[in-house]
Amino acid sequence: MKKLIVLGAALLLLCSSSSVGAVTAANVDSTQGSVDVTPLGATESSDGTVVYSYQVSLLPVLSSDHIQTANSFAVTVPALVKETKFTLIGTHEVELDQNGEYTSSYKPVEVSVPLGKQDAKTYYDDDSDHSLPTYNAIAAGDANPENKVLDFNGVEPGMVESDDVKQYGLVSKVRYPVAVRVDLVVDKEVAKQNPRLAVDVRNVWRSFSESDRYSGYSDGAQAIEDFRRTLGEYSPSYRYVGNPSLIKPGSFDNDGLHLAGDVAITKATGDWSHIGRDVSPGFNYVDTFQLHRNVAVRYIAPEYEDLADVAVVEYVPSTEPSSTPPSSSTDSSTEPSSTSPSSSTDSSTEPTSTLPSSSTDSSTEPTSTSPSSSTDKSTEPSSTTEPPASTSPDGTDTGVDSSQVGGTKAKQHKVLPTTGEQVSVWLVALGLLILVVAVFIYRRKKSDKR
DSSP states (O other), rough: OHHHHHHHHHHHHHHHHHHHHHHHHHEEEEESOSSSEEEEEEEEEOOOOOOOOEEEOOOBEEETTTTTOOOEEEEEEETOOOOEEEEEEEEEEEEOTSSEEEEEEEEEEEEEEEEEEEEEHHHHHHHHSSSBBBHHHOOOTOOOOGOOOEEOOTOOSOOOOOOEEEEEEEEOSSSEEEEEEEEEEEEHHHHHHOOHHHHHEEEEEBBBSSSSOOOGGGGGGGGGGGEEEEEEEEOOOOHHHHGGGGGOOTTTTTOOBTSSSSOOOBBOOTTTOOOOBBSSSOHHHHHHHTGGOOSSSSSSSSSSSSSSEEEEEEEEOOSOOOOOSSSSSSOOOSSOOOSSSOOOOOOTTTOOOOSSSSSEEEOOOSOOOOOOOOOOOOGGGOOOOOOOBBBBBOOOBBBOOOTTTTTTTOOOOOOOOHHHHHHHHHHHHHHHHHHHHHHHHHHHHHHHHH
């Protein structure tokens, strides 16, 4: 009986320490992810090219003391691409207080602003602001869209040394997600030989200032890539980006390419202004850098999204019927859709030519505020056949059947982490139950003695 009382007390003590951990974790806002890539479809052009389009949503890691930051995003595309175009298609109208800090008032706004590219020398010699703008800056004419994209041209601080890929850099300091449409222009004959093209986007530098240009080692930044690991036998995402022939039907869907061993795929939300969680476990920025320990500083950082994503667009020639249905959960490859990320119809319908100027006002957490956001892929049914998922050497579920890589629909797993508050509740319940049982037994024995 005494052992039961001791056990119950120990559980309550453990619960109290768990509660402290839950309180300290409250200094981190992980309501959104950092990177999402959503396929928009492939469109044939009259000039004999095919345009593969992707919606890229970005949210930086920010801190209340404006020191620890991760706001440099690398965009990796196949080298076979003839031209890569960038267009800002979504940002936020925000309100700042007298100290220049964000208030709780914000609104997602859809725009269409082509972004210019600069080579590394021109980019770093240009002292103007290279970060993606808020809607306020666009409306005021201060957006400077011509200098927003860094074209690495194979020089530092590019993260990949490979002739198979090209890499570009984007920077965002906006407190809420921004969206960029990435268009890959490919000759039609090349597209027929490589119908499935992947784009990889990841937040790659942990820096210690809110720089408005792309970070690197020369700025004292730390490479987040050093903390990523490749799961099991799966190759890094860049291998599939640079070698499209490795991407087989059934190895990808609207959430992303499920073959990449170093990227946990971000769940598509159907709304560019809300970045979802990963469908499988991956790199955890919050735990890796122990943000919850620094309770004096508030952070915006994803705990259930690994600051990276990779997605595939599949092209099916309009004159050649496809013998195999596309694997994405919306039929985005049988009929090319508009390159706008905000088409409210299925991607097989006629493209919309005009973007609305703004979406519904949101003063709290951004939800699906855009009336014209892309089809909500999270509600689409998954494949009817789900092979057993393989695991990495440490037992982490990779979500892909290693015996049928590239041939069978990859299995997805919705990860719903247990929070400190949930653990505390269960410990409290168990501790109290044990104490009640101990008291009951004690009274029963005392009554029997009488």
